[in-house]
Amino acid sequence: MIYDNVLDAMGRTPMIRLNHLSEPNAAQILVKYEGINIGGSIKTRTAFQMLAAAEKRGDIGPGTIIVEPTSGNQGIGLALVCAVKGYAAKIIMPDSVSVERRKLVRHYGAEVIIVHDEGDIGKCIAECIATAERMAEEDSRVYIPQQFENVDNLLAHKYHTALEILEDVEGPIHGFCAGIGTGGTISGVGQVLKALYPDVSIWAVEPENAAILSGGGIGTHLQMGIGDGLIPDILDQDIYDDVCVISDEEALETARQLAREEGLMVGVSSGTNVAAARRLARKLGAGKTVVTILPDTGERYFSTELFDE
Numbered sequence: 542m543i544y545d546n547v548l549d550a551m552g553r554t555p556m557i558r559l560n561h562l563s564e565p566n567a568a569q570i571l572v573k574y575e576g577i578n579i580g581g582s583i584k585t586r587t588a589f590q591m592l593a594a595a596e597k598r599g600d601i602g603p604g605t606i607i608v609e610p611t612s613g614n615q616g617i618g619l620a621l622v623c624a625v626k627g628y629a630a631k632i633i634m635p636d637s638v639s640v641e642r643r644k645l646v647r648h649y650g651a652e653v654i655i656v657h658d659e660g661d662i663g664k665c666i667a668e669c670i671a672t673a674e675r676m677a678e679e680d681s682r683v684y685i686p687q688q689f690e691n692v693d694n695l696l697a698h699k700y701h702t703a704l705e706i707l708e709d710v711e712g713p714i715h716g717f718c719a720g721i722g723t724g725g726t727i728s729g730v731g732q733v734l735k736a737l738y739p740d741v742s743i744w745a746v747e748p749e750n751a752a753i754l755s756g757g758g759i760g761t762h763l764q765m766g767i768g769d770g771l772i773p774d775i776l777d778q779d780i781y782d783d784v785c786v787i788s789d790e791e792a793l794e795t796a797r798q799l800a801r802e803e804g805l806m807v808g809v810s811s812g813t814n815v816a817a818a819r820r821l822a823r824k825l826g827a828g829k830t831v832v833t834i835l836p837d838t839g840e841r842y843f844s845t846e847l848f849d850e
């Protein structure tokens with residue numbers, strides 16, 4: 542099997558049963574390991590879908606400059622897809638994202654523009670978005686995919702992530718949970734699961750310090766990629782049955798346990814998702830199946846608290 546380019550090798554990530562982090566009297570937990578996807582995260586899928594759809598519509602073409610405000614993985618995914626497709630890319634990031642993310646974006650040949658985070662991630666993301674909009678006003682070659690508003694983000698998960706889950710998991714899925722960044726994952730996967738299994742319990746997950754869906758305040762936290770301090774336009778607010786809040790400590794500890802006990806090298810939000818999945822699994826009980834996502838690899842967190850011993 543020879544792929545024509547690296548993007549053709551994207552997706553079809555494995556579904557793996559947790560053996561040590563599942564509990565005897567709880568539902569089994571199955572995780573979709575996006576850390577070994579092309580580009581190291583689930584966001585290569587959405588980058589590809591958003592740009593391929595924009596090309597089809599004629600919104601972008603030779604000479605287009607892709608500009609995106611992002612807290613990390615979406616920038617890496619876009620930089621990768623732009624490298625393959627030959628577009629220039631400029632990625633606008635808060636300085637609170639890990640240094641690995643910046644270096645990866647630059648390494649794929651894109652430019653990084655940093656916005657200072659003064660302790661309010663919501664404000665900082667808003668400033669990243671405003672910067673991108675200013676750039677688009679000043680240069681007609683600029684195209685902003687706008688992952689928080691772009692329905693192709695959601696469709697990447699509806700057409701691919703969700704269908705791969707259904708291909709791999711035989712029998713009913715009783716629970717699904719995912720942390721909310723743009724809401725693309727939970728909305729896209731959730732819509733497919735709800736259509737097939739109307740009784741499935743879907744939990745939205747958010748960091749304790751940015752629990753905006755739960756009516757909490759917005760602050761900085763360590764669960765990079767989720768809890769951006771806004772309610773995204775593409776989030777389907779009817780798709781989840783409950784909201785689960787996870788602290789930084791529990792997310793970090795669960796991510797470490799995933800490496801040590803399951804051999805899964807994952808980022809902090811994977812810890813968030815599995816911590817929530819364990820609660821959901823306890824609630825649903827033995828004999829049931831809970832699915833969640835491990836959105837990215839742990840190897841882009843060397844400089845962060847995840848690797849503090």
Ligand code: PMP
Nearest residue numbers: 614722723724725726766810836
């Ligand atoms: N975890 C990580 C590490 C991410 O980069 C993202 C994407 N922002 C998410 C979780 C959340 O995914 P979504 O944007 O689909 O809600």
